[in-house]
Amino acid sequence: MQFIAVAAAIWVLAWIFGEAWVIILPVALAVVIGTVLWPPVRWMRAKGLPPAAAALVMLLIAAGVIAALIAAVAPAIVEQSTELAQQASAGVVQVRDWLDGPPLNISQAQLDSAVAAITDGLNTSSSQIASGVFTGVGAATSALVTVFTTVVVTFFLLKDGPRFIPWLRRSVGYPAAPHLAEVLQRIWASLGGFIRTQALVSFVDAALIGIGLVILGVPLAFALAIVTFIGGFVPIVGAFVAGGLAVLIALVANGPVTALIVLGIIIAVQQLEGNVLQPWLQSRSMELHAVIVLLAVTLGASAFGVVGAFLAVPVAAALAVVLRYYDEQVQALTHSRVESEVDS
Template identity: 50%
Template sequence: MSETRIRDRAVIIDQGFVVIQRWGIRIIVIAAALYVLGWAVGHTWVVWFPVALAILFATVLGPPAKALRDRGVPAAAAAGLVMLGFLAALGVLFSILIPQLVDEAPQIADRAAKGVGEVQDWLVNGPLPIESGQISNALNSVEDWLRDSAGDISSGVLSTIGVATNVIVNTVLILILTFLFIKDGHRFLPYVERLGGHRVGGHLRELLYRAWNTLGGFIRTQALVSFIDAVLIGVALALVGQPLWVPLAVITFIGGFIPIVGAFASGAIAVLVTLVTNSPQDALIILAVIIAVQQLEGNVLSPMLQGKSMNLHPAVVLMAVTAGGSMFGITGAFLAVPVTATVAEILRYANERIDTTLTTGGDPVAMTSTAPATASDPAAVEDEGGKQR
């Protein structure tokens, strides 16, 4: 007969505490590393801010530059033509829409503050009065903030790009970096692959390629979705006779680049301003339109245009925006989702390699990347003459 061995309970508990201790030390080390990384990024934000914006611009401008290169246009000329078109579009935007937004921003803030006051009066004195000091205090805080900010918004609308240093210096630096990224960015992945060597070069190339595609897809999709939202809401505002429909539509477009939070904030401003300038009925109409547009965006536009490329849960997006905004302000909220999507794509690739290793029994580092380097792939290796090999 086989003898049954009974393990002592104290040994099992002791082994459990050993595992907890081991993972506790790992978590502390990882948290310390993330803290040091955040500290370093915060103190060198003056460098990373223009680089990050230049990369975002390059993800949008890179495909047309590549299309020109495929038709035989030299890389420098293709980048120059794309940059000229980009600057022309910015010139039209700044000359037509932005001045109007800057001029009307104090009025929008003041009327939004009055709208908050009317909402507070309705909650207290309406058909279903609410006796809640917390609600009143919260609404009073929002109203005071909007009134205090009314004079500062017009001067601060264009100042977010100069958070770290002078606006002109940052703008010139961003434009130069964007041009260089468009001109020579297609040579970067082949260089990284050669630098990484046989074991890890292919993985680095594949990771960066996926991150680039995810980032570019997110920016292009958000721009298109935000534009559609701004057009639909702007038309609705114009139909109800809202005199500030153009700047409110611009605010809607800008807010669309900050998922969830931006749409909620810009929609709330549009409803509050309409409540003051028009009537409660018009405000309810705009609220219904905004809800319908958000449902169209969430259930039709984003899934159709973006598919599952992001694959981020709304809770993750909300936490990322909150964390980015808390640490780095408006720019952090804007960059939080692209950074989170890039990190998520890296984790997905690592998970794929682990699954491949479990099924094949191979070395996840030694295994080469399975993504082919094709003519449409920016990771396609080019020689000095620009020919693929």
């Protein structure tokens, strides 16, 4: 009976979480972004700038940085896209010739039959594809709403953040208020440390891999470095995807030898990150086992896509902070009980 009650409670919580996802997502993104932007906002406020002005200036600077990155990457992608398409076509021809030869010996007629089957399948699924297009339009609209909401929530977090904990203490009341305030402060500090450390590690990864790609003459080296930097915020999976993309472009554009060299550079950089940078830079309170990180990213990606993969590790870190604080309180309570029993 208790098992049924617990299962029902979990189902209700999951349903509420799913229904409130449109609100939870922008708030979670705003908290993560706020931890990154808060130190310069705090510095500007200390210099006498009003809270609203400091928050607005920092948001404008962040938007300018993102726009500058897009402006820097887009021309290279447009300029080299034609060349990459031609090289990709040549690569497809090479693959076709390899399939036609030993040991597979797949004839041209068999290849044509496979292509025709794929084409027929696409034609048969045209209505489903059209429905997917409209679904994509709706998703894009939802994404714009999420971005707008995230920006607004981030602004108010940066503007009114220091007043949130005192308001929470007054609203929740004793005895829960002190514990909740302490946990939220620890989560905020933990997330800030995690994001800043991950940004530094991702920057080092992107710089080293980007330099290697430039030396080897791989197209879109700067764009691939940006992708590597962004992928660094999704541990394990992000590095794998970004590295695979770099190897693929190197294979298509420069051939298998360059691709193998790029693969070696990526493996060496990942070893440097995992064995030197992460243990050195990441604080002990933020350490999560690699299995926990992988499971969290997998669960987040399967449930909520790319955004879920990005938020998985911060959420896991926040839960770890809660569990550690709970363990501290249990140990303190147990210790006090033992002392009282000894005194009596």
